[in-house]
Amino acid sequence: MSKIGRWVVDCHIHCGKKDTTSKNATYDGVYREVESMDNSGEALFDMDAYGVDMGILLPSFIGTHSSEYAAICKRNPTRFRTCAVETELRLACTKGKDTWTIEKALKEHEEYFSGPDKEWFVGIGEFSPGSMGVIRNRPTKLERFKEWCQIAEFCINYDIPCYTHEFTSYCMEEHLTMIANVCTKYPAFKVIIAHGGGSAEDDIKKAVALARNFENIYLETGYWRAEYYEHALIDPDLGAAKLLWGGGDTGSHIWYPMIRKGAVRAEKTLVYNNRSNWIWSGQKSVDYQPDFLGWATHQIHRLKDMDLCTQDEINLMVGGNAARLYKLPIPKNCTFAANRPDLNIMPREILNDPVPTTRTQFLWPEGCEYVAGAHTII
Numbered sequence: 001m002s003k004i005g006r007w008v009v010d011c012h013i014h015c016g017k018k019d020t021t022s023k024n025a026t027y028d029g030v031y032r033e034v035e036s037m038d039n040s041g042e043a044l045f046d047m048d049a050y051g052v053d054m055g056i057l058l059p060s061f062i063g064t065h066s067s068e069y070a071a072i073c074k075r076n077p078t079r080f081r082t083c084a085v086e087t088e089l090r091l092a093c094t095k096g097k098d099t100w101t102i103e104k105a106l107k108e109h110e111e112y113f114s115g116p117d118k119e120w121f122v123g124i125g126e127f128s129p130g131s132m133g134v135i136r137n138r139p140t141k142l143e144r145f146k147e148w149c150q151i152a153e154f155c156i157n158y159d160i161p162c163y164t165h166e167f168t169s170y171c172m173e174e175h176l177t178m179i180a181n182v183c184t185k186y187p188a189f190k191v192i193i194a195h196g197g198g199s200a201e202d203d204i205k206k207a208v209a210l211a212r213n214f215e216n217i218y219l220e221t222g223y224w225r226a227e228y229y230e231h232a233l234i235d236p237d238l239g240a241a242k243l244l245w246g247g248g249d250t251g252s253h254i255w256y257p258m259i260r261k262g263a264v265r266a267e268k269t270l271v272y273n274n275r276s277n278w279i280w281s282g283q284k285s286v287d288y289q290p291d292f293l294g295w296a297t298h299q300i301h302r303l304k305d306m307d308l309c310t311q312d313e314i315n316l317m318v319g320g321n322a323a324r325l326y327k328l329p330i331p332k333n334c335t336f337a338a339n340r341p342d343l344n345i346m347p348r349e350i351l352n353d354p355v356p357t358t359r360t361q362f363l364w365p366e367g368c369e370y371v372a373g374a375h376t377i378i
Contacts, residue, residue, distance in 0.1 A: 003051035004245075004300040005315045007334050009322035010293065011244040012126075012194075012222040013055040013080075015043040015251030016072060017064045025063075026094050031135060033094060034063040040072045042289040043251040044079060050293040053319070054328060055250065057082035058126035058163070061133055062094050066112055066121075073120035081326060083125040083163065084112040086134075093135040100136035102147040105129035106154050113158050122326040124155065125163025126194060131175075132165055141178070148182045152189040159354055161218065161325055165194035176210050183214045187356050190216045190325065192244065196232075199223040205231055212237040215356035218325065221317070222248030222292075226302035229317075233309050239344025240313035241351060244321055245300065247292035253285040312337040316345070324351060 017034045025033040047055060057069045057080055069082040086105040092098035106129065112121045127133055130147055139147065155162045166175035176197075183189055196219035197207025204224065208231045211217040219232060221243055232238045300318060303309050320336030322328060338348035345351075 004297050005311075005318035007315070007319040007323070007330055008052045008054075008245075009319045009326075009328065010047065010052045010055040010246050010250055010296075011220050011322050012246030012248055013043055013057050013250040014060055014064075014126075015040040015057060016059060016069045017061065017252075022063055026096075027135070031062065031094065031133060033091070034061045036063055036065055036068060038068070038072060039251060039289075040076065040080070044076065046247075046250065046289065046291065046293045047079070050297050052293065054078075054322075055080050056122065056246075056322065056326065059083065059085040059087050060126045062087075062090050067117070070112070070117040070120040074117070078329075080120075081122045081328060082120055083123040084109055084121050085125070085127055086129055090134050100130060100134055102130060102150050106150060109154065113160070121160075122328075123161045123163070123192070124151070125161075125165070125192065127165050128162055141174075145178060145181060148178060149185065152182050152186040155190065156186060156188050156354075161190035161192050163192045163194050163220075176206055179217070180210060180213070183217060187214070188216065188354055190218070190354075192218045192220050192325075194220055195223045195248065196221045196228070196243075201228060204228050208232050208235065208238065211242055215350075218242050218244055218321070220244040220246055222246035222296065224299065226299045226306060226308065229299075229303055230308055233313065233344075236344055240309060240316045241321060241345050243317040244325070245296070245318040247296045250292045251289070252292075253288070253290065310343065312340070313343055313345070 016038060017036055021028065022033040022035050027033070043055065046052075057072060059066045059069050059082070064085070064087055066082070066084040066087045069084075073080040073082050086108040089098060089100060089104050089108050093100045098104070109124065109129070112118065128148075129151055130136060130139075130144070151162060164175055164179055179191055179193075183191060191214075193207045193211065197203040197205075207219055211219050211232070212235050219242060221229065222245075229243070232243055233240060300314060303314060304311070316336055319330075323330045323336070337343070337345050338351055339345065
């Protein structure tokens with residue numbers, strides 16, 4: 001089996017949790033507390049099997065611990081780096097021992113990015129501070145916008161990206177509109193849209209439409225069928241340099257990729273919650289590692305079969321962009337494409353510059369609180 005690229009990074013790995021509700025859980029559903037565990041060995045086995053060189057770990061549900069993800073990186077320094085979530089504050093809020101505020105959340109993040117394990121932390125995610133999975137008071141859109149502004153300032157200061165993982169364009173936050181507002185005000189803010197918007201084509205198209213307008217908005221393509229890449233690759237304002245490949249949920253035991261059989265005109269390949277075994281056993285996880293990487297690597301091989309892109313573009317999507325965004329230690333003599341206008345790939349000085357080029361139609365004037373006709377945040 002050939003590798004999908006010369007240096008490959010899985011940008012979406014969960015290997016610090018057991019997908020089983022903790023016996024100490026207070027809530028169920030998206031607020032449920034999961035059991036913490038290190039199953040990085042399973043992720044590493046699959047990474048070796050499919051030729052994946054490094055992986056980005058993502059703390060997620062309540063019960064995961066950012067510090068434990070850093071410990072996994074410390075034990076595997078050539079294979080992993082991790083993002084951070086305000087995991088301890090979220091857990092305390094679930095137990096009724098604290099109340100979530102953006103100040104407390106960023107204080108916890110400060111400890112990660114300036115503490116003794118700072119070398120292992122490379123971004124914020126899978127969930128942004130105050131978003132999916134946190135017990136908190138409901139903010140107004142204006143209040144949430146101001147929280148996002150504080151998140152942006154924090155990330156710009158540390159030169160790190162931040163995930164947004166709300167998944168649907170019709171949630172109360174209207175997160176794509178929110179991100180457009182924030183990135184217009186803070187064009188140097190680097191944002192990663194989890195799963196590139198979702199696993200449904202309509203949601204992905206909306207995320208692509210947003211990313212084309214901002215140089216620092218990236219799409220992480222876990223869950224994407226090969227066909228979905230075309231939306232980004234043919235866009236002259238987007239292209240391969242803004243895509244981050246991943247298995248989708250490597251290390252997780254609750255999801256698995258499957259083929260949807262049925263109507264000819266239905267989308268044939270989607271990723272679904274593995275609910276069938278909930279009925280059989282009442283458990284929310286399977287007792288093996290679902291093979292995300294086999295499905296995700298196959299989609300990349302299909303890109304070449306479909307003549308959707310070149311190997312140079314693939315090398316960027318499956319490794320080069322992650323190396324640049326997360327400042328990963330790449331092997332000596334490993335290089336990636338730049339300055340290819342025929343492929344919508346920017347010059348290297350633009351790719352590496354944290355300050356994006358000026359786009360006058362998206363300027364947010366200094367000192368202006370609201371841009372009439374373009375932004376609605378209340």
